Amino acid sequence: MTDAFIYDAARTPRGKGRSDGSLHEVTSLALSARLLNAVKDRNGLEGNAVEDVIWGNVTQVKEQGGCLARSAVLASDLDERIPGLSINRFCASGMEAVNLAANQVKAGAGSGYIAGGVEMMSRVPMGSDGAAIAVDPTVAMNQYFVPQGISADIIATEYGFTREEADKLAVESQNRAARAWQEGRFARSIVPVKDQNGLTILDHDEYMRPGTTMEDLAKLKPAFKDMGEVMPGFDKVAMLKYPHLDRIEHIHHAGNSSGIVDGAAAMLIGNEEFGKAHGLKPRARIRATAKIGTDPTIMLTGPVPVTEKILADSGMSIGDIDLFEVNEAFAAVVLRFMQAFQVDPGKVNVNGGAMALGHPLGATGAIIIGTLLDELERQDKTVGLATLCIASGMGAATIIERV
Numbered sequence: 028m029t030d031a032f033i034y035d036a037a038r039t040p041r042g043k044g045r046s047d048g049s050l051h052e053v054t055s056l057a058l059s060a061r062l063l064n065a066v067k068d069r070n071g072l073e074g075n076a077v078e079d080v081i082w083g084n085v086t087q088v089k090e091q092g093g094c095l096a097r098s099a100v101l102a103s104d105l106d107e108r109i110p111g112l113s114i115n116r117f118c119a120s121g122m123e124a125v126n127l128a129a130n131q132v133k134a135g136a137g138s139g140y141i142a143g144g145v146e147m148m149s150r151v152p153m154g155s156d157g158a159a160i161a162v163d164p165t166v167a168m169n170q171y172f173v174p175q176g177i178s179a180d181i182i183a184t185e186y187g188f189t190r191e192e193a194d195k196l197a198v199e200s201q202n203r204a205a206r207a208w209q210e211g212r213f214a215r216s217i218v219p220v221k222d223q224n225g226l227t228i229l230d231h232d233e234y235m236r237p238g239t240t241m242e243d244l245a246k247l248k249p250a251f252k253d254m255g256e257v258m259p260g261f262d263k264v265a266m267l268k269y270p271h272l273d274r275i276e277h278i279h280h281a282g283n284s285s286g287i288v289d290g291a292a293a294m295l296i297g298n299e300e301f302g303k304a305h306g307l308k309p310r311a312r313i314r315a316t317a318k319i320g321t322d323p324t325i326m327l328t329g330p331v332p333v334t335e336k337i338l339a340d341s342g343m344s345i346g347d348i349d350l351f352e353v354n355e356a357f358a359a360v361v362l363r364f365m366q367a368f369q370v371d372p373g374k375v376n377v378n379g380g381a382m383a384l385g386h387p388l389g390a391t392g393a394i395i396i397g398t399l400l401d402e403l404e405r406q407d408k409t410v411g412l413a414t415l416c417i418a419s420g421m422g423a424a425t426i427i428e429r430v
Contacts, residue, residue: 028134028300031128031296031312032296032298032301032312033295033310033312034295034297034308035070036292036310036330036393036396036397037062037066037294038136038293038306038327038390039061039217039219039220039229040290042234043234044149044387045145047290050290054150054230055291056090056095057102057171057351059145061097062292064103065218066293067143070303074109075109076139077109077137077139077141077297078137078138078139078140079107079137080109080112080140081096081141081142082099082389083116083120083122083123083145083389083392084144086154088155089151089387091147093292094113095113095145096153097111109137116421117388117417118354118391121144121224121292122391122394122396123318123392123423124142125143125296126284126423129313129316138298139296139301140295141295143292143390145290145291146289146290147387148288148289148387150289160323168404169403171323172323172324173264173326173402173424174261175326175327175418176250176251176284176357177251177254177255177383178415179359180275181275181324182328182357182363183278183359186362188278188359188363193279194283197244197282197283197358198244200379201235201237202382203376204237204378205383206237207379216401217403232288232384234385244280244283247280247281249278249279250280250281257400259333265324268324269324269325279357279359282382284356285355285356285381285385286383288386289387292394294393296355310400312427314343314410315337315424316369316424317336318424322420325420326419327356327359327416328416328422329414329415329416330353330363330364341426345368345370348412349406350377350406351376352375352380352396352411352413352414353376354380354392354416355383356381361375361376377406392413392415399411399427408429410427411427412424412426412429
């Protein structure tokens with residue numbers, strides 16, 4: 028087995044995932060191709076320098092359908108001899124693309140890869156693929172399926188997290204994200220999106236709401252209360268699975284849940300020979316990867332068992348990790364992670380997370396690995412762990428180590 032290194036990490040800014048978002052008129056294909064070109068140009072690569080492009084995207088229908096990865100290669104300046112692989116592990120798709128590329132490199136199946144993902148949620152809405160887990164009664168009923176927002180509220184109920192704790196975490200995410208932008212902490216990774224005339228469409232994460240206060244969030248109504256308590260009454264479904272709960276506390280709303288946004292991210296992964304051949308210096312080694320299945324009803328607890336697994340597999344302890352990126356799908360997900368491992372909140376999502384910056388489903392996994400790497404370098408730390416919860420009950424994680 029050989030080492031797999033990260034040579035570059037790039038991402039687009041995240042645009043609001045609505046029709047008035049700055050990236051709404053950009054297709055998933057166009058955004059992906061532009062980011063592939065950016066990785067090629069930033070690193071002086073020949074068109075056929077990499078073995079493959081592995082690309083995550085979640086809602087694989089319409090313009091995000093087919094093999095978007097291959098289409099993006101053909102739409103980019105990369106050589107047509109490079110194939111493309113589109114993958115879907117829901118919210119961890121971008122991370123799984125990176126992990127798969129790294130493990131291919133470690134196994135000797137090619138010396139270099141571009142891996143990442145994209146999601147244009149303003150153009151291809153979440154859920155428009157009609158996922159079987161949600162709509163097919165032969166699996167949904169047997170697994171006590173509930174929507175993710177209900178799952179997040181189940182976590183809050185089961186582990187005793189309050190609305191105030193969730194809102195406090197959301198405000199802190201906003202503050203950290205605003206500070207990160209003010210101090211230029213994302214500058215190395217950001218690739219501004221330009222139109223065909225070379226004019227900049229977006230050069231910053233536009234979902235952020237700097238200055239958000241606890242008072243602001245207190246005005247928001249719980250987003251999942253009606254679907255839980257009224258129709259179709261998902262709380263009752265959940266309590267069939269968890270009869271020890273006499274009710275579900277609905278604490279999540281738009282302010283303490285991840286934002287719907289557009290965006291893409293890419294990483295250049297290769298072995299030592301790849302770097303030498305192209306005159307590149309590795310930034311980090313991908314030390315370990317892991318994935319796991321979990322309870323599909325509570326659904327979003329995956330970061331805890333997958334972290335336990337990746338640490339055990341790599342012979343490490345939680346104290347060996349300097350910084351953490353835990354995707355802020357919902358506040359309770361991060362609160363549960365910090366509770367389970369008793370980690371210092373000052374080491375988790377140092378530059379804010381998806382509650383402030385947004386969660387472009389297929390790209391987020393690659394984004395948070397890149398953010399983790401940038402922050403390890405900024406703080407001169409060594410080891411970081413990135414992890415996500417995943418729809419239908421899964422978890423994924425990656426440990427990187429600076430070199």
